[in-house]
Amino acid sequence: MCPSDDPSDFQDPDSGPIPPNRELPGGADPRQATSTQLVQERLLNDGVVLSPQSAAEILALGKAAVEPLVAVMVDCRLRDPKGPAAGWAPVHAAQLLGQLCDVRSVEPLLDVLATTHQLSPLRVAVEKALAPMGARLIDPILARLPTAVDEYRRQLWSLLANAKVRDQRIFVQLLDALAEHPEQGAMYLAEYGDPAALPELSRALDAYQISLTDDGDHSLFELREAIEGLGGTLTFAQQTKYEQALLACRIRVSADLEVQRSRAVNLDAPCPCGSGRRYRHCCLQ
Secondary structure, three states: OOHHHHHOOOOOOOOOOOOOOOOOOOOOOOOHHHHHHHHHHHHHHHHHOOHHHHHHHHHOOOOHHHHHHHHHHHHHHOOOOOOOOHHHHHHHHHHHHHOOOOOOHHHHHHHHHHHHOOOOOHHHHHHHHHHHHHHHHHHHHHOOOOOOOOOHHHHHHHHHHHOOOOHHHHHHHHHHHHHOHHHHHHHHHHHHHHHHHHHHHHHHHHHOOOOOOOOOOOHHHHHHHHHOOOOOOOOOHHEEEEHHHHHHHHHHHHHHHHHHHHHOOOOOOOOOOOOOOOHHHOOOO
């Protein structure tokens, strides 16, 4: 994991200026093109905040800026908050790649997505950069999904769901998500927006078992929202199940609040209701 993957390592842009650093660690390759030199100089010299002028100069390079930006983004040395630009150069590079929206940046962006901390500034920038890529994402993500696990797998599903492209391969993957993680899968299918998912969502809701002991009914609530969001309606049995789950949730919340109140109030103190009785023998009951 690169040093910058811990979001606590980053200096806040408002906490003060960062001294400029005009060289990449190890020195710049004299054979690099002018576009590469310009990208490096602007990203490394501007520090925590990239100036609008620098951003405009880099974007004006067009396609010639893509490879230099990718090189900065993937360089772990540049993610060090104690290094050039306080570790923000890769973040700015990812942001600019998102604006250029070039297919060559998709694979590197997905690589960084897989290896950065969920809350790091670089991760956030990469997610935003991938969002407008649309159809360019489909084949690279489909190639990664068979080996992707946990949070990264869910992130790839989310990107497919929001790619704004109708593709049967995406639909199949989102049905897999529904089978593995009903709560997230329902959200992805709702975001994808294809009513063809309604039968599978309805079957998932029919199969769902209400939890009476914990707060695990979020899946049911997401299934209901997805069905109604795609233009479907709940059956009488499904509506009854939803209302039972909602009641169980309210009971759990009420019980939790009572526990918190009992811990915060002296049980032998006069009850807050003004009855004159001790709290333990009055409203606590």
